[in-house]
Amino acid sequence: MIFSALLLLAGTEMISCNSSAEKVEKAEDEVKVANENLDEANSEYLADIEKFRLETNEKIDENAKSIADFNARIATDKKAAKAEYKAKIAALELKNTDMKKKIADYKADGKDGWAKFKEEFNRDMDELGKALKDFTVKNE
Template identity: 30%
Template sequence: MKETHTKQLSISMMRAKFLALLVVTGLLISLSLTSCKSNSEKEADALENLNEANENMENVETEVSNDSVRKANDEEWQMFKREAQEAIAANEKQIISLRDALKKPGNKFTESYTKAISDLEEKNDGLQSRIDNYENNQTNWANFKQEFKNDMDNLGQDIKNATEKNK
């Protein structure tokens, strides 16, 4: 009887081991099937990651490009401002010269000529104020630059005309 009992125990153990092995094998197969992706899924994921990396790289390149544009505009602005201030100072000297001519004895200048010189001085001061108060803003830089140059040229021509009347 002991022998049959031992045989039954042995058969039960073998069944238990077989069942355990079957369960473990089933788990491993199901895990491998659920965790593994097909090649097309892997390719799609890789392509998505590549696209994201390219977008990030483009964003960084755009930021770097914008920074360099801002710096170039800052340099251009500083040069423009310096040149404008030099021109304004030259205009101021010419206006002072015209005012001095008014003070000379025996001048034949009219009241309208005196007012014209005052107007020139106001325009020159207005240009100086525009330069001093301008904030370097890229959106209107080209427009500001064009208008300022135009106004500066007009003022220069007006001063030249007033100087010729003085002769």
């Protein structure tokens, strides 16, 4: 019986040694697979970065083209805008000339007439002043 117990103990030791060796081998295999997965993941990561760079550069180039197109339109629109500005300025000059003529042509017509004229004239002058201010602010 003692001999059987010793045999059992020796057998268990041998099995556990094999088991430890198998565990080490299995762990080494797992490390190898993990390293391969890591290398693959790094390759995918680097490929993704390169893909992103290419896509981003394409978008940046598209944006640059859009900006160039916009600047070209502005250059052509400026000429049309200048004509529009000249027309607005001419209208403002005409209104100003009309106001000058209106005050020069005013004939005394009593206090009530004067109050009414003054009120209308001031209102028209305020509108002209506002129009001039708005025009200047928009074009600065």
